[in-house]
Structures are given as C-alpha cells and as structure tokens.
Amino acid sequence: MKYTLSVLVENHPGVLSRVAGLFSRRGFNIDSLAVGVTEDPTISRMTIVVNGDDYVVEQVTKQLNKLIDVIKVKKLDPKEAVERELALIKVNANSQTRSDIIQITEIFRANIVDVSKETLTIEISGDEDKIEALIELLKQYGIREVVRTGLIAIERGNKVISKSKSEEDE
C-alpha cells in the first residue's frame, strides 16, 4: 500500500539528507520524494510517497517527527488531496509516427515541448496512473528517456498544513 506524506521542514542545507538517511537507515522504502520551498522561504515542503503497511507509515511519521528540522508531518488522504506528478518523456518520432504521437498527447492533455527530426519531447502532469498510462502507450514508438519529479500533493478545499505542531499530528 502506498501512503503520501506531506512534510514541512526547515529550509536548511542538510535537511534532505537527514530525511533520506532516516529512510535508508530504518529500512523504509521511499517510492518518491519531491521537495521545494513553500510560501515561507524559511520552510520547505517534502512530499514523500512511502510503500508499506500501517506499522511502517506510523513509524515513518514518528521518526520523521523526531528530527528537529521537521516541523510537521501529515498523512494525506488521497480522496481529500490533489496529487500531481510531472514527467518529461522523449520518444522516437518519424514522419509516419509523429501524428499518432501528437494525437495520443492531445488525448492525455499533455504538451509537446520539444521537437527534433527523430524525437518528440512530451510534458505531462497528473497522477501516477495517468503518467504510467501515457508511458505505456508511447513505448511502442521507442522511449529514449523519461524524467519524473515524483508526486507532489496538497489537501483539497481550504485546509492547510500550518507550521504549528498539534497533538493529532504526532
């Protein structure tokens, strides 16, 4: 089972390595980890997708909370969150296949962001399944390279994960 954690951390050098180190040291599996600064430049947000059971996600949450640089950890309910991933896919394209690829790209509401004689580069954002589906379809043309950001997620509605630590998050 996959869980998405939204983690607010202090924006210091070394924090990412502390977080990543914690996962490897304790034998937790990270599926993806995306990090970027928030509206407050002193704070970054990490979106971590963890693979495991309830015990694993509870331990990950508790161990993350132990890190001094971690301000808040919240497990996101997929139904109550918007989840997105960005991928850039470079695929083989020639005069026979190009229009097919463009059609597929449009169906997926993806964008072609670069064209060469032999390739097309497609930008797609969406949840993991959507990106997987596009990659699957493009495989027949020959995928040269895929770059993915890992998942980022935000809660739906007016809910926000604020800086203050409350009991329920521990």
Next chain:
Amino acid sequence: MKVKMTVARAMVEVLKSEGVEIIFGIPGAAIYPFYDALYSSDIKHVLVRTEQAAVHEASGYARTTGKVGVCVATSGPGATNLITGIATAYMDSVPIVAITGQVNSSLIGKDVFQEVDITGATAPFTKHNYLVKDPKKIVRILKEAFYIASTGRRGPVLIDVPIDVQMQEIEFEIPKEIDIPGYKPKEKGHPLQIKRAVEAIENSKRPVVCSGGGVIASGASEELRILVEKQKIPVISTLMGIGCIPTDHPYYLGMIGSHGQKEANLALRQADLLIVIGARLADRALGDTKITDNMKIIHIDIDPAEIGKNVDTNVPIVGDAKQVLSEINKRISERKDFWAHEIKAQKKVLPDDDKLHPYDVLREISRAYNGDYIITTDVGQHQIWAAHNLYIKEPGTFITSGGLGTMGYGVPAAIGAKFGRPDKEVISITGDGSFQMLLQELATIKREQVPVKIVLFNNTRLGMVYELQKRRCSGRFIATCLDGNPDFMILAKAYDIQSMRIDKKDQVREAVETLKNHKGPFLLEVVISPDEPTIPQ
C-alpha cells in the same frame, strides 16, 4: 547589551551561562581558538587520552548530575574518535553537547588535512547536529544545543565549528528564549489515556511494571514506588532501569531479558498487563518472551516513536514518566494482594563453594558500602554479574552502557561520575577485555588524582563471546582468549595507582575493606575462572 568578541570567546560565554563547570576533551589545531578562550575562564578542562573517553566522561558526569555533559575534540580523527561515545550516549539518552573543530570554511569539501564530514557521520545517532557556517548564529546554536540535549528524550547534540568561524568577531548577546518550530517535546500525558491506564491497571489480575532508563532520567522513582506499592505491582527492569526502585524493594524482581533474572522473566511471562515505562523493550530486554494477545500493554514514554516500535501497545501515553505517573497515582485505587509472591519465593540461591565467584565480591561490596556508591560498569559478563548481584539503593547510581553495549565505557564514566559527585564513592566494575579498550584513562586518573575504585574481573577471556562459543559452537573457541594481558599490578604501578590482586574466596572481605578504606584511586584485580557463567544455569 551587545559586546564585541570572537566566536570562540562567545562559545565559552554561552557555556558559562549554561552553568557548565567542566569540559572533557583534547585540543587540536582546528579547535585551538576555543581552547585559547577557555584559558581565561573558570571552566575546568579535563585532558583525556583519547576522545572516546571524553564523551564517556561527559556521560558519567551527566548521568550523575542531571546536567548536560560537554566534550570537545578537534576536526578529523579527533571528531571521529568521539563517534562511539556519541552513539553510546544516543542509545542511552544521555544529554551531551559535543563540540568539534572543523577545517577552514573555504576548504570544507576539499578533503584537506584532518577534514571529515562529522555532521554527516553523526546524523544517525545524534539527537541533532550543526555545522556552524555563519558566525552570527553560534550563540543561538549553542543555546539550542543545550536545550535540545536536556529536554524531551535527552541525547547528544554535536556542533561543528570551522576554525575561521571561531576566530571571527561577532556582537555577543544571549537570546532570552529558544523557539525551535520543529521541536516541542510533550511532557504531559493525555488525560483520556491516563484514565484508560488507570482502568487497565485496576482491572488487571497480574500486572507487571517494566521500568527502563526513562524512569531514572525523569526522576520518577518516587512516583513509581507510590504506584507499585498502592497497586502491589511487581517491578522488573531493563538493564538501564536498574535502580529505578531499590533492588531490595519487596516488589522488585530483577532485570529481564536474555541475560536477565529468572524471577523477572517468569513474571513477564505470567503477566496479564505490562506497564512499560521509559523503556524500548529491545530484543535483549525481551529475550525469548513472546508478547501474547492475552497481555495488555500500557506504554509510557516521552518519545512517541518508541511507543508501538517494538511491541504493540493498547494504551499509549506520550509524556514525561514523572508527570504521567503522578497523574495515574492521583486516580488509582489500592490493591490488596501481591500476586507474584510465589515467583519471588523462587529466587535462585547461588552456590556457596570454595571457589572464588564474582558474586562473592559484588555482594561483599554491597554489604561493605550498603549501597552508598555510584557504580559504573563496562560491558561483558561482569556487567551482568553486577546487574544481578549489586545492591542498588538510589536511582542514577548504576551507570552502564545499556543500549550500544560499549566496551571501555566503565572507567571513563567513573571518572566523569566522580567529577559530578565528588561526595560519592565511585566504583567501576570492569573485565579484562573491556578495561583494555580504554585503559589509557588511568593517566587521566593519575593526572587529575580522581579517587575512583576499579574492580577488574580477570578471566583472560572476552567472556561473553567465550560463553556464547561454549554454548553455541560446541566449545570451538576462537579469538576469545586474551593471552598477552599485561600484569595489571605492574600496569597500575606505572600509573602510580595502588592495587591488589586476589584469587581466593577468603581474600574477598579484606580486599573490599582495603578498597573501601583507601583514599585515592585503587585497582582491585579479581582472578576468576573463565567458565563462570552469566546465563542462569
């Protein structure tokens, strides 16, 4: 008011403001500005002979005083020599601030002479660590370090300060308060969980308290005593929890685990409710005891991550043991019967033959001192013998490396303990294997004239592993015989330390009296059989 001074001087000023009286360490080129600033301060510096000992001494000091222990080392090998001691303090939740020098900021990452990424190396086993790049942040960082080390679940914090940063001038002002957004330790237990705990205790038929080092760290012994006496609950402890309640208390059954006492393990197996307080219940503590669905568990710990980590918990309570127990005590009723009478009655009687056994010496020490001492131990068979046989009267007077199991811990910890509590007799129980891991600290004892007593059990073996090989490898002993041991009497003489060797049972009483009556440091070597076991036979 702001005053201009160097970072090195500011570091010393913050240490003074934190009440630091003593520092253990070794100087080096990357930390000399700090040492220079220390020269004109009242803070005592104890020069150790290897950096690992500096952390252990700071640890012994911290564990006897309740204050933060401070140690210092230079960059590179000085810093890496601290690692074992820092990991030891982390596993046993000992508040330490370790300060290391670092190479010039502009050279960091270039693999220059005596450079090492010590913050990277110690991240997994420090509560937190810092590399100080901005001189203006040093004061806040040091204050934070003391705050983090000494609050919540305590532990070591490392601060790495490049030499050029130490020499820069700053405007010094101590911040009034510390606010770390990601660090808000929770001391008060949740009232609903406390209510549930009270109900669970009152409804149980065979409750057992398993007490760990957290009880001692939080000063919760009195609250624990009240609870167990009100509810007549037998107490078992982990190695770190020894002394949580006097070992002669009628409800104390002993230490649990693979090297624990039979009565304690029996009580754990028969309990229908286990109240874990300030303990991790790691593999060695549980031994082969399986926690069954029939046994309910209340787990009280200041570190939420400990709850549910090793055993499933029915009633988790995050909070400081002293606060939580006093809340429970306010609500709990009195119970009539002590259920573990029979278990207690099965206490093993040790053989009384003509051979000299370690317990003869340990029990004689207990008798002679009546528990008025601080004991430190090393790691090995002697540690287990000490845990089983010494009378421990007060919390915090049995100091041992329980989590990491660091051989070499005992003697330096005793030095630190004696500096922390000069009014107390400090006795280090060690073995010939452990002792030789940091025996150079005899030089620190000599130089500082630290009147610690060392009781060295010599079986010319790495006894724990020897015993393991005997049981599990059909006596295929490899690399556990310590041929080449020095003559410990001559060794002690070399350091100007009085010593005595015994190898017979009838010498014990006189030897312990000599040990007790001697005013300065003393080494008592006790020659014992390599076949003396730790596992109950």
